Amino acid sequence: MALQEHPAYKEEMERLKETLLYVEEAVKAAEHRRGSHKEEIRQAFVDLDHLDSSLSYVTILLHAKLLDELEKNFDGLLRARKKPYFARIDFRELEKGKVEKFYIGKMSLLRPDWEIPMILDWRSPLASVYYDGRLGEVSYETEKETLHGELLLKRQYTIEDAALKDIMDIDITTTDTFLQASLGENRDNRLQEIVSTIQAEQNAIIRAPIDRPLVVQGVAGSGKTTIALHRIAYLIYTYEESFHPEQFMIIAPNRLFLNYISEVLPELGVDKVVQTTYVDCILDLVGLKWKVEDPDAKLLALLEPAAAPEGKKAKELIRKVSAFKGSLAFREVLERYVQDLAPAFVPEAEFTLGGQVLLDTGALRALMLEEYAYLPLYKRVEQVKKYLAFLVKGEKKRILEEVEEDFNNRIDRIRDTEPEGEVRRDKLVALMDERDRTLETVKKEATTAVKKFMGLFPKQDLASYYRELMGDPDVLGFYAGNLLDSDALVHCCRHAGELLDGKRLEVEDLAALAYLRKRIYGFSKDPDIRYVVVDEAQDFSHFQFQILKEVFNTKLFTILGDLSQGIHGHRGIREWSYVLEEIFGKEESQYLTLEQSYRTTIEIMEMANGVIRGADVDGLVLARPVVRHGKAPEDLAFSSPKEVLAAMKDRLLEYREEGFRSIAVIGKTPAECRKIHQALGKEPGWEAILLDSKEDHQGKGIVVLPAYLSKGLEFDAVLIVTLEESYTKEDLDVKLLYVAMTRALHRMDVLRCQAL
Numbered sequence: 001m002a003l004q005e006h007p008a009y010k011e012e013m014e015r016l017k018e019t020l021l022y023v024e025e026a027v028k029a030a031e032h033r034r035g036s037h038k039e040e041i042r043q044a045f046v047d048l049d050h051l052d053s054s055l056s057y058v059t060i061l062l063h064a065k066l067l068d069e070l071e072k073n074f075d076g077l078l079r080a081r082k083k084p085y086f087a088r089i090d091f092r093e094l095e096k097g098k099v100e101k102f103y104i105g106k107m108s109l110l111r112p113d114w115e116i117p118m119i120l121d122w123r124s125p126l127a128s129v130y131y132d133g134r135l136g137e138v139s140y141e142t143e144k145e146t147l148h149g150e151l152l153l154k155r156q157y158t159i160e161d162a163a164l165k166d167i168m169d170i171d172i173t174t175t176d177t178f179l180q181a182s183l184g185e186n187r188d189n190r191l192q193e194i195v196s197t198i199q200a201e202q203n204a205i206i207r208a209p210i211d212r213p214l215v216v217q218g219v220a221g222s223g224k225t226t227i228a229l230h231r232i233a234y235l236i237y238t239y240e241e242s243f244h245p246e247q248f249m250i251i252a253p254n255r256l257f258l259n260y261i262s263e264v265l266p267e268l269g270v271d272k273v274v275q276t277t278y279v280d281c282i283l284d285l286v287g288l289k290w291k292v293e294d295p296d297a298k299l300l301a302l303l304e305p306a307a308a309p310e311g312k313k314a315k316e317l318i319r320k321v322s323a324f325k326g327s328l329a330f331r332e333v334l335e336r337y338v339q340d341l342a343p344a345f346v347p348e349a350e351f352t353l354g355g356q357v358l359l360d361t362g363a364l365r366a367l368m369l370e371e372y373a374y375l376p377l378y379k380r381v382e383q384v385k386k387y388l389a390f391l392v393k394g395e396k397k398r399i400l401e402e403v404e405e406d407f408n409n410r411i412d413r414i415r416d417t418e419p420e421g422e423v424r425r426d427k428l429v430a431l432m433d434e435r436d437r438t439l440e441t442v443k444k445e446a447t448t449a450v451k452k453f454m455g456l457f458p459k460q461d462l463a464s465y466y467r468e469l470m471g472d473p474d475v476l477g478f479y480a481g482n483l484l485d486s487d488a489l490v491h492c493c494r495h496a497g498e499l500l501d502g503k504r505l506e507v508e509d510l511a512a513l514a515y516l517r518k519r520i521y522g523f524s525k526d527p528d529i530r531y532v533v534v535d536e537a538q539d540f541s542h543f544q545f546q547i548l549k550e551v552f553n554t555k556l557f558t559i560l561g562d563l564s565q566g567i568h569g570h571r572g573i574r575e576w577s578y579v580l581e582e583i584f585g586k587e588e589s590q591y592l593t594l595e596q597s598y599r600t601t602i603e604i605m606e607m608a609n610g611v612i613r614g615a616d617v618d619g620l621v622l623a624r625p626v627v628r629h630g631k632a633p634e635d636l637a638f639s640s641p642k643e644v645l646a647a648m649k650d651r652l653l654e655y656r657e658e659g660f661r662s663i664a665v666i667g668k669t670p671a672e673c674r675k676i677h678q679a680l681g682k683e684p685g686w687e688a689i690l691l692d693s694k695e696d697h698q699g700k701g702i703v704v705l706p707a708y709l710s711k712g713l714e715f716d717a718v719l720i721v722t723l724e725e726s727y728t729k730e731d732l733d734v735k736l737l738y739v740a741m742t743r744a745l746h747r748m749d750v751l752r753c754q755a756l
């Protein structure tokens, strides 16, 4: 139906006009208020200069806060100028009885003369019925109660640059044309917000209760990353009173990925959320500036073809050691090691002043091992230091008085017993001198005693403790018992020793270092993160989840992942149940699944599903694509790399002619990618970009990247190419190929060299 023919065309045009006018007014008013706040602040600074009044400080703080609030809404208002809302619902609340029209947008806009908001924020409780509800009876949850009502209309709008382009009414029968249209579009290389097309199963995740950890298993392309970001925006809006955006942290696999998602939160009107990688987050907490080995290095070693027994054994060792270092059993090993460090923190010495014992060894032991046992070791030492200083302060006067009294008694005794004369005088003078010297010595001792005594406590840095445990098979073997067989033990210690001697670490070391830091030293300041979102969580080990929970001292987590994409299986998890039951507690945690895939076409998903069936995945759920058709993918074999490269160029030309904006050529390893990139580089006009994890995933055009790095990303068209390597039937290879295939939005083909 043409837009003008829609029965509500006139009404909607008028409403849009009215809304835009009001938005404009709101912008002007906000600009005015902005100006006056800035002026107030400026004036307060001027006053501050010569009056130094605390009132000026208060004024500055107040207006800065108001300005901050204003800025937050101001960006939303500016966006609303172009597109104030995207949908409308007509809703009759049972209790109220009358039908009200709610226009849903990315922010709320209130008018003092209206009973209901002019624009309703998509995150508000009522907006939930737009995502969940079919026409007819519906209900929604507010903080206090469940409200019932009737949904009479669900309408979507396409508004571009403040102009109404389309109106679409949704009834029970229509498929979601809006969703279809949005999925059919070509993309830049960035993730987008999806507020107008969030689906019911996704809405349930976005709005899941905040107070229980949530684990989401979602198939490739089901919107996990997108939803993670929308959930953060929802939680920040809903719990504005109790949480600051800075207390939310999203942990993504690498910088490339962070860049890829960087625009969504600002688009949703949310900033200041901490966006980081696991490596950066832990290094920052631990306070070590050491280099961390590329987290993908082990994956690459496991991808190396290894027919010979030594090769197989080397891979086996990598797997065993990674599994050990990612397990909670390793945490116990570390705990036992820390327990054994404790006795060295009770020196066999008494703390004395002026010859008097102020703290004996027994009391010191009781302090260190009992009273302060809740503290990390070095924090206990700090407490002891404070306690000793307190003792000295309290006892010094008494001790000095006692010393003096003792000497004075002796002096009196001489006076009383010795006959007057030269001898008595000499004795008295000597004793008085000795008294003065002793008093001086005790006074001096009082200023140095604590420092001297503290020298008896160990002083060792974190890395050397870790090196002591991990670099010596005897030590690690002692604490690990039979968790590692002797080959794995030797391999583990040799590898750790080499790395640590070169001031290097591997990802698997980070949880351990954070644990030791926490138990031995404590953190310099307690990290103020209260909500953690982990994306691509299938790559995390049990110990990684546990350490995040411990260091941030929170159970408020949203964890999203897909076991079918578990290409870091050597250190990552293989099922969710352990995380749900052992780490977060079965009763408390929530588990939700996403089975619909939005990214790719039916044809591509069918081929990818055919591939993943060959993998060993716990409770494998095949993705169900949204009904969207595209060209069937081809899987073509060639007899030489040269032929593959020629076919690759033809296919890329074809993709370009079809108008795709982002195209990826995915190789199996970085080595293959370099060859592909080199071949493309020779062609004028191709300008392909070779990506590694540190690279920025920038503009449009062709990118060449290895399969493991493509995880989480998406492209209009994907060409999977093998030259001298191949995807075998091994689990890891199957998952890698699945990851690569599911990156495509519209087109995907496989070109392989068969002469292998």
Ligand SMILES: Nc1ncnc2c1ncn2[C@@H]1O[C@H](COP(=O)(O)OP(=O)(O)OP(=O)(O)O)[C@@H](O)[C@H]1O
Pocket: 179, 182, 183, 192, 194, 197, 198, 199, 202, 218, 219, 220, 221, 222, 223, 224, 225, 226, 227, 562, 565, 598, 599, 711, 712, 713, 714, 742
């Ligand atoms: N409700 C939706 N409306 C429109 N597009 C959607 C919707 N849900 C997901 N998408 C789109 O589907 C694609 C996949 O989303 P996303 O990358 O968040 O999925 P994912 O589950 O993290 O994928 P993967 O695990 O394969 O990396 C994106 O292009 C996203 O915009």
